[in-house]
Amino acid sequence: MIILVHDNNKVIQLLNTDLEPIDVSLSKHIATALIDLSKQFPETLIIWCHEAFVQSINTTALQSIFHHKRILASYNPSVVNYLPNQIGYVDREFYLKINKTKSYPSWVTSSNIGGVNTSVINYLVDQLNTKVSFDYFLNSLAKRAIVAGLFCYSEPKLLQENTTVIVEVQQASKNDLFLFVKQHYKWVWVFFLSICYFVYEKKIVLFPLLKSFFFKRLSQGFNLDGIVVESTKSIIEKKTIDVIIPTIGRKEYLYDVLKDLASQTLLPKNVIIVEQNTLLGSVSELHYLKTEAWPFTIKHTFTNQSGVVNARNIALSQVTSEWVLLGDDDNRFNQFLIEQLLAQILCYGVASGLTVYLQPHEKQTFFKTGQTPIFGGGNAIIKSSLLNTISFNPKYEFNYGEDTDFGMQIRLSGEDVAFFSDIKITHLKAPIGGYRTKVKQRWADDAIQPKPSPTIQLLYQTYFTDQQLLGYKLLLGLRSYKHSAIRNPMTYIKHFKKQWKRSQFWSRQLN
Structure with missing residues (x-):
């Protein structure tokens, strides 16, 4: 295992498991150093760590955290992430509202402390961009690789219990956020992001939008199939x-x-x-x-x-x-x-x-x-x-x-x-069996029918971030307009807002 210590801007030193210095000549650029180390030490666990957390690394938990080679885990004890909350306007998966008290699956990655096996970096090295900040590099890596079979986690056990150190997170600018969306989502989402800024924050973000046009979506064709997965975790005992x-x-x-x-x-x-x-x-x-x-x-x-x-x-x-x-x-x-x-x-x-x-x-x-x-x-x-x-x-x-x-x-x-x-x-999706009775929903007789279904409203209110819920609301409204009998946009908006409020009302009744 190798520990790469940095100060957010450059590499400070390398340490071994006993936190003793290792004499290896590396680039001061953190992402470049990570790639260089992976080439020099294949099949090795690399931990990156901000200098403030060096003494708080929970070295005894690392083996259980990285129990197979295709795991990337990191942890950010701050409530502020590198990617601002507005990423939720365009992202619809349950990876953003992170439970910081336990291990939680998420591609949202932190430079504060984390780790990955060097074999992952070596397999993907040709598609990694080092000309960005280390946080952007890590989030880009995880966002693209999680769909290719990389298991990504927010993992509080990387730090010792009762660690009170908090490092101020250098959050992405609007330019970086729009760049991230353009490079990791379909092109239409940068337009949707700008609309959300205008609708919900009364901000015009024309320059970040236009700047993102000069970049293409990054390759999503990561292949980690060559990394054999053999977990060391004792997960099965009785096999019953x-x-x-x-x-x-x-x-x-x-x-x-x-x-x-x-x-x-x-x-x-x-x-x-x-x-x-x-x-x-x-x-x-x-x-x-x-x-x-x-x-x-x-x-x-x-x-x-x-x-x-x-x-x-x-x-x-x-x-x-x-x-x-x-x-x-x-x-x-x-x-x-x-x-x-x-x-x-x-x-x-x-x-x-x-x-x-x-x-x-x-x-x-x-x-x-x-x-x-x-x-x-x-x-x-x-x-x-x-x-x-x-x-x-x-x-x-x-x-x-x-x-x-x-x-x-x-x-x-x-x-x-x-x-x-x-x-x-x-x-087989067999025909509905006998004895099923159609259930009348509690809101079936409402003059204004709730949209979305109150149970979907409840689900998203529970597990989405605020921005995810607002992004979903706007997207649902736009899509529903296509099929609405109300063609006047202003009349439709008023009607949809009433439907959304009824959905919120009934979700509260369910809850």
């Missing part, structure tokens, strides 16, 4: 797994799911089925649960209460194995599914993972295993110990957002969600 399946009126499809589970090379210990039928006096129609022999224990709950949130929580309360697979009653998969899932969990050292989840007519378009901001309740594996603190939120019942909220609870707990691009579950 339960499967939960909520079902309603799809007995034929559920039967096929059970047959797929019965053919697994690694069998589940329990399959937990929550069957719903809202007809009073009704009984279970899943006779084959008892008439056929199954190579696992089936825990069957029958309820007259409908709702996938309630059904999943009932099922999760019965989990006893180390891992749990969240399934659906119209899935199909091969006999290696569970074995492959646990193998990938072990490889990447994560507490939760998602599979490819496509309908039969759909084709896979993304082939990189890595972090993901999404979550799916029908194709996810999670460590069951997480269920001590998280569950599906009943506020989202009969609407949208419960899966995303569940995934965010996992991330806020200090764990991560990975997408496994080579493991597939086919989602």
